[in-house]
Amino acid sequence: MTLDDVLARRRVVMPGMRLAYREPLRIVSGEGVWLTDAGGDRYLDAYNNVAHVGHGRPEVVEAIARQAAVLNTNTRYLVDGVVAYAERIARLLPDPLEVVWFANSGSEANDLAWRIARTVTEREGMIVTRNAYHGSTHLTMATSPEELGHDRLPPWVATIGPPVAGSEPGVEAAVARLAAAGHLPAALACDTVFSSDGIFEPPAGWLAAAAGEVRTAGGLFVADEVQAGFGRVGPRLWGFAGHGVVPDIVTLGKPMGNGHPLAAVVTTRRIADAFRADGYYFSTFAGNPVAAAAGMAVLDVMEGDGLPARASRVGALLHRELAGRHPSIREVRGPGSFVGVDLGTGRLAQEVMEGMRARRVLVGRTGGGGEVLKIRPPLVFGEEHAGLLLAAFDGALGDQTSGSGSSSSV
Amino acid sequence: MTLDDVLARRRVVMPGMRLAYREPLRIVSGEGVWLTDAGGDRYLDAYNNVAHVGHGRPEVVEAIARQAAVLNTNTRYLVDGVVAYAERIARLLPDPLEVVWFANSGSEANDLAWRIARTVTEREGMIVTRNAYHGSTHLTMATSPEELGHDRLPPWVATIGPPVAGSEPGVEAAVARLAAAGHLPAALACDTVFSSDGIFEPPAGWLAAAAGEVRTAGGLFVADEVQAGFGRVGPRLWGFAGHGVVPDIVTLGKPMGNGHPLAAVVTTRRIADAFRADGYYFSTFAGNPVAAAAGMAVLDVMEGDGLPARASRVGALLHRELAGRHPSIREVRGPGSFVGVDLGTGRLAQEVMEGMRARRVLVGRTGGGGEVLKIRPPLVFGEEHAGLLLAAFDGALGDQTSGSGSSSSV
Numbered sequence: 001m002t003l004d005d006v007l008a009r010r011r012v013v014m015p016g017m018r019l020a021y022r023e024p025l026r027i028v029s030g031e032g033v034w035l036t037d038a039g040g041d042r043y044l045d046a047y048n049n050v051a052h053v054g055h056g057r058p059e060v061v062e063a064i065a066r067q068a069a070v071l072n073t074n075t076r077y078l079v080d081g082v083v084a085y086a087e088r089i090a091r092l093l094p095d096p097l098e099v100v101w102f103a104n105s106g107s108e109a110n111d112l113a114w115r116i117a118r119t120v121t122e123r124e125g126m127i128v129t130r131n132a133y134h135g136s137t138h139l140t141m142a143t144s145p146e147e148l149g150h151d152r153l154p155p156w157v158a159t160i161g162p163p164v165a166g167s168e169p170g171v172e173a174a175v176a177r178l179a180a181a182g183h184l185p186a187a188l189a190c191d192t193v194f195s196s197d198g199i200f201e202p203p204a205g206w207l208a209a210a211a212g213e214v215r216t217a218g219g220l221f222v223a224d225e226v227q228a229g230f231g232r233v234g235p236r237l238w239g240f241a242g243h244g245v246v247p248d249i250v251t252l253g254k255p256m257g258n259g260h261p262l263a264a265v266v267t268t269r270r271i272a273d274a275f276r277a278d279g280y281y282f283s284t285f286a287g288n289p290v291a292a293a294a295g296m297a298v299l300d301v302m303e304g305d306g307l308p309a310r311a312s313r314v315g316a317l318l319h320r321e322l323a324g325r326h327p328s329i330r331e332v333r334g335p336g337s338f339v340g341v342d343l344g345t346g347r348l349a350q351e352v353m354e355g356m357r358a359r360r361v362l363v364g365r366t367g368g369g370g371e372v373l374k375i376r377p378p379l380v381f382g383e384e385h386a387g388l389l390l391a392a393f394d395g396a397l398g399d400q401t402s403g404s405g406s407s408s409s410v
Numbered sequence: 411m412t413l414d415d416v417l418a419r420r421r422v423v424m425p426g427m428r429l430a431y432r433e434p435l436r437i438v439s440g441e442g443v444w445l446t447d448a449g450g451d452r453y454l455d456a457y458n459n460v461a462h463v464g465h466g467r468p469e470v471v472e473a474i475a476r477q478a479a480v481l482n483t484n485t486r487y488l489v490d491g492v493v494a495y496a497e498r499i500a501r502l503l504p505d506p507l508e509v510v511w512f513a514n515s516g517s518e519a520n521d522l523a524w525r526i527a528r529t530v531t532e533r534e535g536m537i538v539t540r541n542a543y544h545g546s547t548h549l550t551m552a553t554s555p556e557e558l559g560h561d562r563l564p565p566w567v568a569t570i571g572p573p574v575a576g577s578e579p580g581v582e583a584a585v586a587r588l589a590a591a592g593h594l595p596a597a598l599a600c601d602t603v604f605s606s607d608g609i610f611e612p613p614a615g616w617l618a619a620a621a622g623e624v625r626t627a628g629g630l631f632v633a634d635e636v637q638a639g640f641g642r643v644g645p646r647l648w649g650f651a652g653h654g655v656v657p658d659i660v661t662l663g664k665p666m667g668n669g670h671p672l673a674a675v676v677t678t679r680r681i682a683d684a685f686r687a688d689g690y691y692f693s694t695f696a697g698n699p700v701a702a703a704a705g706m707a708v709l710d711v712m713e714g715d716g717l718p719a720r721a722s723r724v725g726a727l728l729h730r731e732l733a734g735r736h737p738s739i740r741e742v743r744g745p746g747s748f749v750g751v752d753l754g755t756g757r758l759a760q761e762v763m764e765g766m767r768a769r770r771v772l773v774g775r776t777g778g779g780g781e782v783l784k785i786r787p788p789l790v791f792g793e794e795h796a797g798l799l800l801a802a803f804d805g806a807l808g809d810q811t812s813g814s815g816s817s818s819s820v
Contacts, residue, residue: 009493009497012493013492013509016689017691018692020487055482056480060478068670069466071438071445073460073461074458077436078434078435082423083423087419100424102424105518107518112546137522137548138524138549261695261698261701272426284460285514285671
């Protein structure tokens with residue numbers, strides 16, 4: 001079967017879902033930081049944060065296989081491993097965050113978090129960052145200007161930011177705009193590393209100030225850790241850690257099960273009790289024992305291999321090597337191994353991304369104009385891989401800035 | 411660890427999520443139609459439709475383990491097995507249903523289906539059945555009077571039914587009620603076996619008439635096959651099959667991956683094109699190759715073991731044996747192995763369910779007043795298991811109707 005055959009057949013699957021790259025990748029296997037395509041070519045994966053502890057990581061595969069053979073069921077029954085995993089997640093978060101709901105995706109986790117915030121505050125308004133993306137359910141899409149577009153945001157959504165250095169959060173002004181539309185804020189919800197806004201670590205004091213402002217206005221502070229969480233911003237486990245604030249609700253997702261569908265909402269006893277008094281949530285699949293086993297294995301590997309520290313070390317190397325490497329680089333941003341390279345224009349970022357793909361290194365791009373290269377590798381990415389990435393980056397950027405303009409040479 | 415210890419520890423997990431039974435079950439393993447608890451007692455599972463081809467089914471476990479070791483990634487890349495699985499799903503549904511979106515849960519699938527219907531019709535109104543349950547996202551919960559309560563339904567939701575024999579669908583009247591609230595119908599969405607309404611197979615002509623009425627009013631007909639689909643109503647594969655109607659959108663879930671999180675929305679090319687022009691959907695986990703491998707293995711086993719025919723045969727046996735078995739039985743309803751036993755009162759159904767649990771047979775209950783025993787076993791349930799179920803039913807019902815009232819004797 002040729003690539004064209006697969007593309008033709010793919011017409012029946014997920015229409016409208018963009019494939020990565022002009023010439024899509026037909027992937028057949030993965031191992032560690034490597035993906036292999038149907039032609040046998042290997043690609044260095046510097047983009048897929050979901051394969052957190054590495055593609056096909058044996059400990060996680062083994063945990064999934066073992067538990068799937070023994071038992072997979074739902075949370076209407078007690079299963080010790082599920083309780084133990086929830087306790088472990090709660091222990092990784094600061095007090096008073098102690099109650100865990102499981103979900104099957106970041107979208108579901110955020111949808112539930114928004115529902116909890118709205119139920120316990122008895123309000124509808126949501127404040128998000130300017131180019132936020134929080135999920136593809138009806139409710140989370142309504143708070144995702146990145147994909148929905150600003151002109152289609154409902155009147156109960158107000159935006160703030162982006163949180164560039166020296167800026168004020170601007171939550172008070174957003175509260176005023178909501179009030180003008182007849183709404184009170186249920187919550188400020190934001191990534192703790194502003195991903196789709198262009199990969200910004202919040203400036204010192206920004207998150208605490210933003211949380212304080214929304215709480216003063218009677219709303220909750222929801223930290224979306226779906227991308228930033230689980231050590232990517234190492235050595236810290238969480239994007240909000242070290243920012244002087246404990247969120248009211250934290251949502252977790254992507255890397256949590258190393259690709260096995262698994263996500264969670266973590267909140268306080270007080271908020272959980274207020275929600276359960278008036279809100280309903282059940283999910284047939286969420287919190288199943290196989291997902292819990294996958295999640296437990298991910299944490300074991302993360303701790304055993306010291307991956308948050310590695311994310312810090314390798315990320316620092318990438319920062320150091322990229323900053324000032326080329327006149328086209330406007331800025332290198334982001335904590336740990338969550339690295340944004342602002343190339344100024346979406347066109348240039350697109351061509352560099354394609355040029356790196358031609359050199360068999362996978363990165364993405366983001367930001368309001370798609371102008372920021374997004375380097376977000378599995379946490380097992382090491383110094384030796386960083387060297388390969390930098391060489392591909394140099395080649396791809398050189399193609400674009402040396403006058404040839406070709407992105408297809410290797 | 412004692413049951414009390416687990417219950418105390420469970421305070422951190424999924425608060426407000428009801429556990430099954432007064433004395434919750436602490437399950438440690440499953441095999442075929444059997445679940446085993448921490449004390450080593452085996453329970454006959456006549457309730458969990460998710461373990462469609464049997465708990466711990468080796469072919470499915472093997473498929474998951476094999477694919478997880480080779481590759482798990484997202485739909486931004488082409489993966490042949492995902493395309494092949496989508497094609498197979500599309501082939502199982504009648505033309506012109508041919509386009510498949512994957513999701514991670516029935517809630518996500520319904521949320522997306524509602525979004526598609528609303529986007530392509532440019533309308534907001536939804537019509538559902540009186541005691542419907544369609545999911546726990548914000549949007550699907552708004553159309554789930556079973557859990558939300560009728561007094562909290564938004565003005566863009568109108569209800570019909572229940573579809574008892576001889577009744578009219580009443581869609582036109584629901585359209586009129588929506589119009590009075592300022593809304594036009596985007597869709598009628600309903601189970602094709604009305605589950606939470608009390609397990610009713612739609613009377614002959616009901617589904618076609620209902621679909622005709624909503625289409626005349628400019629809306630779509632969405633068939634929620636999350637519970638009924640994949641051969642439970644055997645020998646048919648789908649609840650709507652044989653009812654003289656092809657839905658505009660079909661949603662699939664629970665049994666699809668035998669417990670692995672997997673769900674889907676299937677629709678026509680025309681509707682898919684209209685949605686993609688204006689709507690966005692992406693899911694990191696949905697359509698991953700491991701889920702596709704699980705789904706493919708489920709279909710292989712279903713076909714290899716002739717499970718839809720077995721569901722028909724065993725279901726017919728249960729119907730035959732239950733109908734008129736005891737004066738407390740008002741009616742035995744439902745197609746295939748989706749059997750409802752109307753016991754008239756929620757109290758009696760509750761006590762019989764608990765009494766059967768004491769005899770180590772698991773069933774559920776449903777209906778507006780919880781008055782209907784819900785027998786919905788894995789499809790590998792056989793005649794020998796039906797005999798065990800009937801004996802437990804007789805014992806539990808006898809306890810309640812012989813004057814002793816005890817539900818704990820075995």
